[in-house]
Amino acid sequence: MKQYLFGASALVAALALSTAARADGGYFEGVKGAHASGRGGAFTARADDISAVELNPAGLTHIDGTIVTIGNRFSYNQRTFERNPTLDWAHPSTTGAPPYVTFPKVKNRAPWQVLDPIVGVASNFGLHDWAFGFAVFSPAGTAREDYPSDGGQRYMMTRRNAQMIDYNLSAAWKYHELFGLGASLQWLAVPTLEYGLIIDGDPLAKAGNPVTSDYDIHATVKGRDLFTLNPILGAWVRPTPSLEIGLSGQVLPSQINAKSKLAVNFVTPKLGDSIQLTRNNAPADDVTLSLPLPMTARLGARYRYLDGDREVFDVEVDGVYETWSRVKRFRLDSNGIVAYYSMQPVNVGVIDIAKNWRDTFGIHLGGDVAIVPKRATVRAGVYYETPVGDASYSNIDFNDGPEFGGAIGGSVYIGKVELAAAAEYRAQTTVYVADSDARVYQQVPGSGCKAPYTDAGTCNAHYLGMPAPPVNGGTYNAYSVVASFEATYRF
Amino acid sequence: MKSALRVIALGSTLVTLGCGDEAKSFAPSDVKAAANPNVATLTQFTWTTSAPSIGYVSYGLTSSLGTTSAPEKTSATTHQLSVYGLKPNTEYYYQVVTWDGHDAGESAIQTMTTGATPSAVPAFTVTGDTSENGMDELLLLPVTAGANPVVVVVTPSGQVLWYHVESRRRSVTRARFSNDGKSVLYGAIDAGGDSEIVRVALDGSNQSAVSVKNLGADFFELANGNYAAIVADSRDSGGKTLRGDKIVEVTPSGMPTDVVSMWSCFDPTKFPGDGANGEWTGADALYVNEGTSTTDESDDVFYLGLRDLSTVVQVARQTAKCDWVLGAAGGTLSFVTPTDAFAHQGGMALSGSAVLVLDADGSAATSRAMQYTLDLNAKTATTSWSYVPASPVQVSSLGAVSALTGKRWLVNWSNAGKLELTDDASHVLWSLTAPQGSAFGYHVRTDSIDAPENKP
Numbered sequence: 014m015k016q017y018l019f020g021a022s023a024l025v026a027a028l029a030l031s032t033a034a035r036a037d038g039g040y041f042e043g044v045k046g047a048h049a050s051g052r053g054g055a056f057t058a059r060a061d062d063i064s065a066v067e068l069n070p071a072g073l074t075h076i077d078g079t080i081v082t083i084g085n086r087f088s089y090n091q092r093t094f095e096r097n098p099t100l101d102w103a104h105p106s107t108t109g110a111p112p113y114v115t116f117p118k119v120k121n122r123a124p125w126q127v128l129d130p131i132v133g134v135a136s137n138f139g140l141h142d143w144a145f146g147f148a149v150f151s152p153a154g155t156a157r158e159d160y161p162s163d164g165g166q167r168y169m170m171t172r173r174n175a176q177m178i179d180y181n182l183s184a185a186w187k188y189h190e191l192f193g194l195g196a197s198l199q200w201l202a203v204p205t206l207e208y209g210l211i212i213d214g215d216p217l218a219k220a221g222n223p224v225t226s227d228y229d230i231h232a233t234v235k236g237r238d239l240f241t242l243n244p245i246l247g248a249w250v251r252p253t254p255s256l257e258i259g260l261s262g263q264v265l266p267s268q269i270n271a272k273s274k275l276a277v278n279f280v281t282p283k284l285g286d287s288i289q290l291t292r293n294n295a296p297a298d299d300v301t302l303s304l305p306l307p308m309t310a311r312l313g314a315r316y317r318y319l320d321g322d323r324e325v326f327d328v329e330v331d332g333v334y335e336t337w338s339r340v341k342r343f344r345l346d347s348n349g350i351v352a353y354y355s356m357q358p359v360n361v362g363v364i365d366i367a368k369n370w371r372d373t374f375g376i377h378l379g380g381d382v383a384i385v386p387k388r389a390t391v392r393a394g395v396y397y398e399t400p401v402g403d404a405s406y407s408n409i410d411f412n413d414g415p416e417f418g419g420a421i422g423g424s425v426y427i428g429k430v431e432l433a434a435a436a437e438y439r440a441q442t443t444v445y446v447a448d449s450d451a452r453v454y455q456q457v458p459g460s461g462c463k464a465p466y467t468d469a470g471t472c473n474a475h476y477l478g479m480p481a482p483p484v485n486g487g488t489y490n491a492y493s494v495v496a497s498f499e500a501t502y503r504f
Numbered sequence: 505m506k507s508a509l510r511v512i513a514l515g516s517t518l519v520t521l522g523c524g525d526e527a528k529s530f531a532p533s534d535v536k537a538a539a540n541p542n543v544a545t546l547t548q549f550t551w552t553t554s555a556p557s558i559g560y561v562s563y564g565l566t567s568s569l570g571t572t573s574a575p576e577k578t579s580a581t582t583h584q585l586s587v588y589g590l591k592p593n594t595e596y597y598y599q600v601v602t603w604d605g606h607d608a609g610e611s612a613i614q615t616m617t618t619g620a621t622p623s624a625v626p627a628f629t630v631t632g633d634t635s636e637n638g639m640d641e642l643l644l645l646p647v648t649a650g651a652n653p654v655v656v657v658v659t660p661s662g663q664v665l666w667y668h669v670e671s672r673r674r675s676v677t678r679a680r681f682s683n684d685g686k687s688v689l690y691g692a693i694d695a696g697g698d699s700e701i702v703r704v705a706l707d708g709s710n711q712s713a714v715s716v717k718n719l720g721a722d723f724f725e726l727a728n729g730n731y732a733a734i735v736a737d738s739r740d741s742g743g744k745t746l747r748g749d750k751i752v753e754v755t756p757s758g759m760p761t762d763v764v765s766m767w768s769c770f771d772p773t774k775f776p777g778d779g780a781n782g783e784w785t786g787a788d789a790l791y792v793n794e795g796t797s798t799t800d801e802s803d804d805v806f807y808l809g810l811r812d813l814s815t816v817v818q819v820a821r822q823t824a825k826c827d828w829v830l831g832a833a834g835g836t837l838s839f840v841t842p843t844d845a846f847a848h849q850g851g852m853a854l855s856g857s858a859v860l861v862l863d864a865d866g867s868a869a870t871s872r873a874m875q876y877t878l879d880l881n882a883k884t885a886t887t888s889w890s891y892v893p894a895s896p897v898q899v900s901s902l903g904a905v906s907a908l909t910g911k912r913w914l915v916n917w918s919n920a921g922k923l924e925l926t927d928d929a930s931h932v933l934w935s936l937t938a939p940q941g942s943a944f945g946y947h948v949r950t951d952s953i954d955a956p957e958n959k960p
Contacts, residue, residue, distance in 0.1 A: 110562075113608055447606070
């Protein structure tokens, strides 16, 4: 007994020092699985379905026998952005007055996400103290965003398409009903990672085109990274029959490095002027897009109200800590590509989209009530997550602000089949960024303006102190409506 | 259970705290517009901003606005901006736009109504091209259409941006922008001797004057703040009192100092001129080259047009002598084409090595505009351009010629009340005409009324 307790304590300490599983902020939104979603993500301690492979692998030991689960998550993910009005210094009137330009609100034109499945199997293979699981799913989140290439957001992003698939293989062991340990090896494959934005290709010094440029170039990076590994560790402990504590974590830092192709085209085609990408005087378009992944720690505690051995209801509260501060920037490294147009070479260099994200903390509260024993269960939950981004670095590509949400769900049990469903509403509170606070700047690779950006000879007089016009000032709103369905067959 | 409720309460609190980032307002406040009581075409806009900013005004006859003022040049929190040239008795829509170096703001669209212009302000008729290939500059121009002369700033399309009525009905032959760009100066000539150089603020805020006894037709504001002016210099000659002319420098307080008198250059017994009623030299045009120094006036060079001697002279301030003479009164430079010699010329301007004059009587058929290229070594004046109007014009006084870029010349036909822009093929590109009976004084050109120049 002592040795098991020692082992559990060591795991808890390791998780506390490192951090853990797939995050539900930053790139990702919410959790996968109808049970977890219906409880507002408060599932680390309970973790008694296939989603345990990610949320707490040790929870697999709560599953008796063998289950096969298939489900899908439908979501409507709306994001809007209304850029602040600005003055178009590049196109003044005859009196020298720059036009006051307002920008219509833009919306995500690809809000529906209908294919977001989860498939998994878990079994103890007849072993009382062991459990194993295998699941394939895509992480919960908004895979696609699409905005007009002439919208106010275009210097931040026009399109994002991140298709990710997690393959999880897990094993768990428990000591009676006292505690359990588990581990998952998660293989993250990114078959498609696409990111597009408009850059100002103005090759002239002191370029300052905050609204539109004759040299607006639509730059799209499309690539893949099929192999990134994430180990996840988990544990639970039940000091009393009514109290259960769960802990899990993704313990190693990792990063998506997508080998990609860069495509560039003038937004307004110029007669006889195309863009040639070269490296060492030979055609080249290969670039690397790097996206760091966070480490995450989940700690949950749940109270179980028991009627004999039967759990009547439970209430769980989880805290989730995510190390998004690893994400300082999205970096596109052209590895020395030079773009030729208008008979001038422009070094593409390294394009950094500043993020400066910070670690987040989320609190999740949820629970189940068995309204008809062995026939029907209802569940609900709420949560709040601190903002991942400083508002100054807000961007349309991911939700940077504080997020909150609520969910309801339930299960019906028909023989050996459980049908579970959940509905979740998730929203980011309105984020407003004044242009004076904005720190995401237009990408102007041809600019000669260098830090500290105060040289009036190379920097635009209206944007001294800045590398280029700021482009992320505005009002951000985001919400998602999620419906999750799952069918589980228990052998 | 109690613990669970506490957790719910904590979660609710966190959600509440996370809400409510409000958009900041950078809109200007306390935005007002008022037609200037002294200049009905001038409207002054005022507003305040919470942070130092620059701004401008968009305005127009509909809520679509369409026209903008020039932006302010310096940041402030309290703003006043003048817009010139609004139509009289007209309702305008306007809106103020601000920029604090980062954030832009705009006011709501408001309306205001301009006042009425006095009847002395003429309506001009314009023909031709007002693009950069035609006439593309503003003109500061004295106009005498009735009893009260008026000084106007007029656009190429004939719109009066600014005006000032000489309410004392004194003769106005010359107007210039002040060196600081904030005022218009004009010479108010009174036959009774009550002549002044009047300074009128462009923003209509104030008016002052410097008394200059016997002020002539032209003056010039020097860089040191004094005025160089033509004044009468009457002396006895052969028992008759002749009115010659001299150049004086007048301080802002009105203290005159003689610079040079034409009596020191010409002898009336040799060059009697053909002025009437005791007029001798008939100086009516002054041009000053201030040299490289803007504070030391000792290297100034003056050019004086002597209408009744049909002569133009150059006088160096240091020597107070006539360096060269072009014209009938003992010219030290000779006309390469004698029939091109001018007579009773009006305004005179220098353009590089060329002299431009409005030749009133050099040709019997009509007055004409002449440009002579001077070769001081060869002591010659070669006609390098001339313009004869399609219909004869007889200029009785004043008149002027300006050389513009792109081989364009602006001819001021003075008492004909007409300005013409012509090219080197004598095509009339543009013309501006005042009502019948009007006469123009000397004009200057400028690109902007907000930062005016005195282009001859």
